Amino acid sequence: xxxxxxxxxxxxxxxxxxxxxxAKKSLQHALLESGRSxxxxxxxxxxxxxxxxxxxxxxxFIWRDGKKEKKDGDxxxxxxxxxxxxxxxxxxxxxxxxxxxIGFVSYDYxxxxxxxxxxxxxxxxxxxxxxxLFDRWAVLDIEKESAYxxxxxxxxxxxxxxxxxxxxxxxxNEGCRHTDIPRDILAPERIDVSVSGPQFEQMVRDVxxxxxQGEVTQxxxxxxxxxxxxxxxxxxxxxxxxxxxxxYMAFIGAEDFAVVSGSPELLLKKRGTELxxxxxxxxRPRGKTDEEDINLEKxxxxxxxxxxxxxxxxxxxxxxxxxxxxxxxxxxxxxxxxERYSHVMHLVSNVRGTAKEGMSNAEIIKGLFPGGSIxxxxxxxxMEIIEELxxxxxxxxxxxxxWIGFNGDMEFNIVIRTAYVKNGVAHIQAGAxxxxxxxxxxxxxxxxxxxxxxxxxxxxxxxxxxx
Numbered sequence: 254x255x256x257x258x259x260x261x262x263x264x265x266x267x268x269x270x271x272x273x274x275x276a277k278k279s280l281q282h283a284l285l286e287s288g289r290s291x292x293x294x295x296x297x298x299x300x301x302x303x304x305x306x307x308x309x310x311x312x313x314f315i316w317r318d319g320k321k322e323k324k325d326g327d328x329x330x331x332x333x334x335x336x337x338x339x340x341x342x343x344x345x346x347x348x349x350x351x352x353x354x355i356g357f358v359s360y361d362y363x364x365x366x367x368x369x370x371x372x373x374x375x376x377x378x379x380x381x382x383x384x385x386l387f388d389r390w391a392v393l394d395i396e397k398e399s400a401y402x403x404x405x406x407x408x409x410x411x412x413x414x415x416x417x418x419x420x421x422x423x424x425x426n427e428g429c430r431h432t433d434i435p436r437d438i439l440a441p442e443r444i445d446v447s448v449s450g451p452q453f454e455q456m457v458r459d460v461x462x463x464x465x466q467g468e469v470t471q472x473x474x475x476x477x478x479x480x481x482x483x484x485x486x487x488x489x490x491x492x493x494x495x496x497x498x499x500x501y502m503a504f505i506g507a508e509d510f511a512v513v514s515g516s517p518e519l520l521l522k523k524r525g526t527e528l529x530x531x532x533x534x535x536x537r538p539r540g541k542t543d544e545e546d547i548n549l550e551k552x553x554x555x556x557x558x559x560x561x562x563x564x565x566x567x568x569x570x571x572x573x574x575x576x577x578x579x580x581x582x583x584x585x586x587x588x589x590x591x592e593r594y595s596h597v598m599h600l601v602s603n604v605r606g607t608a609k610e611g612m613s614n615a616e617i618i619k620g621l622f623p624g625g626s627i628x629x630x631x632x633x634x635x636m637e638i639i640e641e642l643x644x645x646x647x648x649x650x651x652x653x654x655x656w657i658g659f660n661g662d663m664e665f666n667i668v669i670r671t672a673y674v675k676n677g678v679a680h681i682q683a684g685a686x687x688x689x690x691x692x693x694x695x696x697x698x699x700x701x702x703x704x705x706x707x708x709x710x711x712x713x714x715x716x717x718x719x720x
Contacts, residue, residue, distance in 0.1 A: 254340075254341065254342055254406040254407065255341070255342045255343075255344045255351075255406065256341065256344075256347075256351055256352050256403040256404060256405060256406060257403065257404045257405075257406055257410070257412050258347065258401050258402060258403040258404070258412050259401070259402045259412040259413045259415065259416040260399055260400070260401050260402075261399075261400050261402070261416050261419075261420060262398055262399060262400070263393060263398060263399070263400035263419070263420075263423065264398050265286075265294060265393060265395050265398075267423040267426075268294055268296070268391070268393045268400060268419075268423070269284070269286070269294075269491075269494070270422070270423060270426035271419045271420070271422035271423040271426070272284050272296045272298075272391075272422075273426065273487060273491065274422035274423075274425055274426055275298050275418065275419070275422050276298060276487060276506060278298065278299070279298050279299040279506075280506060280507065280508045281298075281299060281300055281303065281385060281506060281507055281508065282296070282297060282298045282299065282300075282385075282505075282506045283295075283296065283297055283355045283356065283385055283503070283504070283505045283506070284296045284490075284502075284503065284504045284505075285355065285501075285502070285503050285654070285655070285656065286494065286502035286503070287395060287500060287501075287502070288494060288497075288498030288499045288500060288501075288502040288515065291395065291500055291501075292348075292349070292394065292395060292396065293348055293349065293350060293392060293393060293394065293395065294392070294393040294395060295350050295355065295390065295391070295392050295393075295656065296390065296391045297355060297385060297387030297389065297390040297391070298387070298389070299317065299387075299389075300317065300385035300386055300387050301316070301317055301386055301387060301388040301405075302314055302315065302316050302317070302385075302386045303315040303383065303384070303385055303386075304328070304331075304332050304354065304356070304382065304383065304384040304385075304386070305380050305382070305383045306328040306380060306381045306382040306383075307378070307380055307381065308361060308364075308375060308378070308379075308380075308381055311323045311324060311325050311326075311328075312324045312325075312326070312328035312331050312332070312382070327365065327366075327615060328362075328365075328381065328382045329358070329362075329382065329614075329615040329618060329619065330613065330615040332354055332382075332384060332615075332657070333613060333614050333615045333657065336353055336354060336386070336657065336659065337659075337661075339405075339659065341405070341406070341659035341660075342659075343658075343659065343660035347392075347401060347403075348392045348394055348401060349524070349658070349662060350392050350656055350658055350662075351392075351403065351658060351659060351660065352387070352390060352403060352405070352658070352659050353386070353656055353657045353658040353659045353663075354384035354385065354386050354656065354657045355384060355385050355386075355387070355655075355656045356382070356383045356384030356385055356505065356654070357382070357383060357384075357505065357512070357649060357652055357653060357654040357655075357668070358381070358382050358618065358622065358652050358653050358665075359379050359380065359381050359382065359647075359648050359649050359652040360623050360646075360647040360648065360649070360650060360651045360652040360668075361375075361379070361381055361646055361647065361648060361652075362381045362382055362622070362652065363622060363623055363636065364381075365381065366619060367633060367636065368633075369633075369636050369637060369640055370637060370640050370641070371640075372640050372641055373640050373643055373644060373645055373646045373647075374644060374645050374646065375645075375646040375648075376645055376646070377645070377646070377648045377673065377675060377680065379510075379646075379648030379649050379673065383505075383507070384657075388404060388405040388408055388410060389402075389403070389404050389405075389410055389412075389415050390402075390403055391403070391415070391419060400416075400419070402415040402416040402419060444478045444479060444480040444708070445478065445479045445480065446476055446477070446478050446479075447476055447477035447478075447479075447643070447644055447645055447682075448476055448643075448644065450694070450697050453474070453476060453693070453696070453697045453700070454693035454694060454696075454697060455693075456474055456642045456643075457474070457687055457691055457693035457696055457697075458693060459642060460472045460474065460638065460642070460687045460691075461687070461689060461691065463638060464688065464689045465689070468634055468638075469629055469630060469631065469634050469635050469638065470565055470629075470630045470631075470688070471562060471565050471566075471629045471630050471635070471686055471687065471688050472628075472629040472635045472638050472639065472686075472687050473626070473627050473628055473629050473635070473639070473651075473684050473685065473686050473687070474639065474642060474643060474684055474685065474687055474696075474700075475643060475647070475650065475651075475682050475683060475684030475685075475700060476682065476683065476684065476697070476700045476701065477645060477650070477680055477681070477682040478680070478681050478682070478683075478701070478704055478708075479678055479679065479680045479681075480678065480679055480708075480711070481677055481678055481679075482672075482674055482677060482678065482679040482711060482715075483715050484714045484715050486504070486506070486511035486512075486513050486672070486674045486679075487504060487506065487511070488714045489513050489672065489674075489679070489710055489711050489714045490502075490504045490513045490710075491714065492709075492710040492711075492713040492714045493513060493515050493706065493707065493710035494515070495710075496706055496709050496710045496713065497515050497594055497596065497670070497706035497707075497709075497710070498515075499515040499516055499517045499594060499670065500516075500517055500519070500666075501514070501515075501516040501517065501518070501519065501654070501655075501666035502514060502515050502516075503516070503654045503666070503671075505654070509675065510673065510674060510675045511673075511674040511675075512649065512654070512671065512672070512673060512674070513671065513672040513674065513679070513707070513710075514654055514666070514668060514670065514671040514672075515670045515671070515706065515707070515710075516654070516666040516667060516668060516669050516670050516671060517533065517592065517594055517599065517669070517670065518531065518532075518533045518624070518626065518666060518667040518669055519531040519664075519665075519666055519667070520621060520622070520623075520624045520653045520655075520665045520666060520667045521617070521618065521621055521653075521655075521663065521664070521665045522663075522664045522665075523608065523614070523617065523661075523662055523663045523664070524662050525662070526607050526608045527605060527606075527607060527608075528574065528577065528578060528605060528606050528607070528608050528617065529603060529604065529605040529606075530570055530574070530603070530604050530605075530621070530624070531587075531601055531602065531603050531604075532563075532566045532567055532569075532570045532601070532602055532604065532624070532625070532626045533566075533592075533599045533600070533601050533626055534559070534562050534563040534565075534566040534567075534599075534600055534626055534686055535553055535556070535559035535560070535562060535563045535589075535599060535600030536553075536559075536597050536598070536599055536600075536685075536699060536703065537549045537550070537552065537553045537597065537598050538596065538597055538598075538702060539593065539594075539596055539597060539598060546593075546598075549598065550591050550598060553591070553598065553600060554589070554591070554600075558688060558690055558691070559600060560589070560600070561688065562686050562688050563589060563600045563602070565630050565688075566625060566626045566630075566686070567585060567588070567602050567604065568630070569625030569626070569629075569630050569632065570604045570624075570625055570626070571583055571585065571604055572625075573620060573621045573625060573632075574604055574605075574606045574621070575606070576620045577606075577608060577609060577612060577616070577617050577620040577621060578606030578607055578608060578609060579606070579607045579608070579609055579610070582606040582607040583604065583605070583606035584604070584605060584606070585602055585603065585604050586603050586604075586605055587601075587602055587603035588602045588603075589601075589602055590602070594706070596702065596703075596705045596706045596709075597702065597703060614657060614661060614663055618653075618663075618665070622653065623636075623651055623652065623653075623667075624651070624653075624667045626667065626686070627651040627667055627669065627684065628651075629686070629687075647682065648673060649668050649671065649673050650668055650669070650671065650673070650682040651667060651668055651669065651682075651684075652667075652668045653665040653666060653667060653668060654666050654668055669683065669703070670683070670703065670704070670706060670707060671707070672707050672711070679707075679711060681704045681707045681708065682704075683700045683701070683702075683703035683704040684700050684703075685697075685699045685700045685703075
C-alpha cells in the first residue's frame with residue numbers, strides 16, 4: 254500500500270520554521286534540506302522507531318513506547334531488510350522520497366568490515382549508525398512550493414491533521430525573514446584544536462614520507478575544532494542555512510547529541526539502478542570582490558597540484574563504482590567544474606554508473622563507504638594512516654547523512670562542514686588532501702578555513718546579529 258498524504262502550498266522558509274516550532278515538542282527529529290539547486294526538503298518529528306548501533310555493539314531497535322530489542326547481524330543490512338519487509342508501495346505522482354529511514358552512518362562504521370587498527374581515542378562515542386523511521390513525515394517540493402504530509406498506511410493516522418499542525422506552526426513564525434549575509438562579517442574566536450599548527454605540519458611531512466615510499470599517493474588529514482555552544486543547536490543551524498546554503502543541509506536532534514550540517518558533497522545518489530556521486534577536490538577561498546573571485550577561480554583551474562589531486566580523487570571514485578556497478582557502465586559525465594560556496598570554491602566532478610543486478614543497498618553503501626575524497630588513495634592504507642596520525646576517532650565526520658526510501662532509492666552526503674554537538678560543545682572537523690608537493694603551513698590554514706562558515710553561524714546565533 255502507498256503512504257497516505259495531504260498536499261498543501263508551502264514555501265521553503267515556511268517549511269523550515271514549521272519544523273523548528275514542532276521540534277520543540279520532541280528530542281528526536283530530523284531535517285534534510287537541499288540548500289542549493291536541490292529539489293526536496295524532508296522532515297520528521299518523534300520517530301516510530303530509532304535504529305542505533307553503538308561502536309562494537311549490535312543494532313538496537315528503540316520504539317516510541319520505550320520498548321527496546323537487539324538485532325544481530327550487519328546493522329545496515331538489518332535496517333534495509335526490516336524496512337523492505339514493510340512492503341510500502343511507491344507512487345510515481347509523489348516526490349522521490351516517500352518514507353523510509355533518515356539518519357547517518359559514521360566514518361567508524363567501516364571498522365565493522367575493514368581491518369583498521371584501534372589507535373585514535375574514541376572520546377565522543379558517536380553511534381556507528383543511527384536512523385529514524387517516522388510514521389508521520391513531511392516532504393517539500395522546493396520548486397513547486399508544494400508540501401506533502403505523509404503517514405504510514407493502516408495505522409489510523411490522519412495526514413490532514415498533520416498538514417494542519419505544520420501550517421499552524423508555520424503561521425506562528427510568519428515574522429521570520431532571511432537576512433542578506435556578507436561573505437565575511439566575523440572571524441572565529443579562539444577555539445580548542447585537536448592538533449596545533451606545528452603538529453599538523455609534522456603530520457603532513459609524515460604523509461609525504463609515506464608517499465615517497467610508494468605506499469600512498471594522497472591522504473586526507475583533518476583538524477577538529479571545539480568550542481562551547483551557548484544557544485540551541487537548531488538556532489545555530491538556522492543561521493548556517495542563511496550564511497552557507499549548501500546542497501546537502503541536515504539537522505538531526507537526538508537525546509544525547511545534535512548534528513548541524515551544511516555539506517556540499519554527495520557520497521551516493523541512487524534512483525532505480527542508476528548510481529551517481531560528486532567528488533570534491535581542490536579549494537580556494539572566495540574573493541572579496543567579483544574580480545578577485547574570478548582570478549581565484551582561474552588560479553584554481555590552472556593549478557597543477559589541485560588538478561592532479563582532483564584527478565586522483567575521481568579515479569578513486571571510479572574504482573569504487575566499478576566494484577558495485579555493471580561492467581562498462583561507469584563514466585565521468587561532468588569533470589572539474591567550479592562550485593562556489595559562502596567562504597570557499599571547489600573543483601567538482603560527477604561519476605555515475607548502473608548498480609550490479611542483485612546487489613543490496615547495504616552492499617552498495619559499504620562498497621563506496623567512506624568516500625575516497627576524504628580518505629585518499631589507496632583507501633584502506635590511507636585509513637590506516639589517518640588512524641595513526643589523527644589523535645581522535647572521526648566519529649560522524651566524513652561519515653554520511655541521508656535517507657533510504659521504502660522503494661530502494663537512497664541519497665547520502667559526505668559529512669563535512671558539520672558540527673557534532675554533545676554535552677554543550679560544538680565539534681567541527683575539516684581537512685585537506687595531502688600530496689607530495691603539499692605545503693604543510695598552507696594545508697593547516699586550508700583545514701581551518703573550511704570550518705569558518707560553521708563558526709560564523711555559531712557566533713551569529715549566539716550574538717543575535719541577524720536583523
